[in-house]
Amino acid sequence: MxxxxxxxxxxxxxxxxxxxxxxxxxxxxxDFYTRLHATGKxxxxxxxxxxxxxMVYEGFSFITIKLxxxxxxxxxxxxxxTHAIMKAAYLTGVKPWKKGDKRM
Amino acid sequence: MNARERAISMTITFITMFVxxxxxxxxxxxxxxxxxxxxxxxxxxxxLIVTLVSHELLxxxxxxxxxxxxxxxxxxxxxxxxxxxxxxxxxxxxxIHPKMPIxxxxxxxxxxxxxxxxxxxxxxxxxxxxxxxxITVEPEQGKFLVHAIAKAPADALLVxxxxxxxxxxxxxxx
Amino acid sequence: xxxxxxxxxxxxxxxxxxxxxxxVLGPGVFNRIAASNVIGTKVIVLLVVIGYIFExxxxxxxxxxxxxxxxxxxxxxxxxxxxxxxxxx
Numbered sequence: 001m002x003x004x005x006x007x008x009x010x011x012x013x014x015x016x017x018x019x020x021x022x023x024x025x026x027x028x029x030x031d032f033y034t035r036l037h038a039t040g041k042x043x044x045x046x047x048x049x050x051x052x053x054x055m056v057y058e059g060f061s062f063i064t065i066k067l068x069x070x071x072x073x074x075x076x077x078x079x080x081x082t083h084a085i086m087k088a089a090y091l092t093g094v095k096p097w098k099k100g101d102k103r104m
Numbered sequence: 105m106n107a108r109e110r111a112i113s114m115t116i117t118f119i120t121m122f123v124x125x126x127x128x129x130x131x132x133x134x135x136x137x138x139x140x141x142x143x144x145x146x147x148x149x150x151x152l153i154v155t156l157v158s159h160e161l162l163x164x165x166x167x168x169x170x171x172x173x174x175x176x177x178x179x180x181x182x183x184x185x186x187x188x189x190x191x192x193x194x195x196x197x198x199x200i201h202p203k204m205p206i207x208x209x210x211x212x213x214x215x216x217x218x219x220x221x222x223x224x225x226x227x228x229x230x231x232x233x234x235x236x237x238x239i240t241v242e243p244e245q246g247k248f249l250v251h252a253i254a255k256a257p258a259d260a261l262l263v264x265x266x267x268x269x270x271x272x273x274x275x276x277x278x
Numbered sequence: 279x280x281x282x283x284x285x286x287x288x289x290x291x292x293x294x295x296x297x298x299x300x301x302v303l304g305p306g307v308f309n310r311i312a313a314s315n316v317i318g319t320k321v322i323v324l325l326v327v328i329g330y331i332f333e334x335x336x337x338x339x340x341x342x343x344x345x346x347x348x349x350x351x352x353x354x355x356x357x358x359x360x361x362x363x364x365x366x367x
């Protein structure tokens with residue numbers, strides 16, 4: 001196993017751990033707004049780390065530039081989508097959750 | 105738009121689109137045999153069509169002091185990447201902990217920023233930093249409505265005001 | 279190295295299955311939209327990993343296209359639910 005293989009494996013492993021944390025947060029949190037907290041932040045970082053691991057594995061070639069373009073696009077697009085859903089829900093009337101309420 | 109602004113806008117858009125076409129199609133076209141005139145002409149025609157249709161959307165106006173703002177933007181990106189790592193460790197701690205310590209609340213505050221780019225950068229940074237997500241932005245008075253997940257990240261935004269000062273420094277207090 | 283890519287692919291698939299529980303059950307329409315956005319972003323990364331398993335670089339172009347489609351569809355559904363119409367004349 002070369003050094004580059006080990007670095008790529010560690011990066012992809014940490015990225016997969018963050019993705020699983022995001023999905024578990026989607027199930028565990030009691031309210032719509034808190035679920036968006038979990039997925040909007042953890043998904044973005046997990047994907048960036050997995051694609052960075054693939055970039056390190058590839059070396060210097062034209063495919064690395066394409067993966068870099070994909071990474072920058074996901075980095076900008078995910079928070080914009082999260083903010084759009086949250087604004088639509090707030091203006092339609094979904095109530096936030098306070099501590100001590102029932103789970104919904 | 106007068107003729108000079110239109111010429112600059114179309115030039116910048118055409119160069120950007122052509123460079124992107126070269127980078128994205130290089131591994132199919134360049135590696136078997138080097139570039140000849142037929143392949144490059146395909147790229148020029150595609151870039152011309154995109155430029156004629158939508159150059160006003162990509163470069164709407166030429167701002168002032170663009171070089172200074174770009175030079176101040178790069179350290180801000182590195183600070184923000186570090187904040188993203190901290191944010192995800194915080195959210196992972198709150199998810200995995202068996203008692204799940206969350207206490208959500210909705211707060212509202214005002215800033216002194218007015219331009220489009222500055223408000224968008226601040227809204228994106230609030231969404232990516234620990235514990236807060238933007239809900240609505242009002243462009244005329246600079247009001248932000250923010251949903252926070254606990255008391256500590258909400259205080260870091262209301263009382264400390266580090267992020268607003270950094271964005272105001274990058275965009276030269278707009 | 280192929281074993282590591284296969285393991286990462288299986289982990290990503292398990293997160294897609296976990297999100298589908300929220301897509302089926304979630305009370306109201308907004309939970310379902312959030313879950314479908316999550317599934318869309320997971321599919322983008324899964325396509326890149328599959329491209330490495332089968333050793334065909336074409337999959338990266340496909341995932342770039344799907345990222346744009348996912349973003350535009352989420353924005354349009356959010357705009358429709360907020361206003362009641364997509365384009366106002």
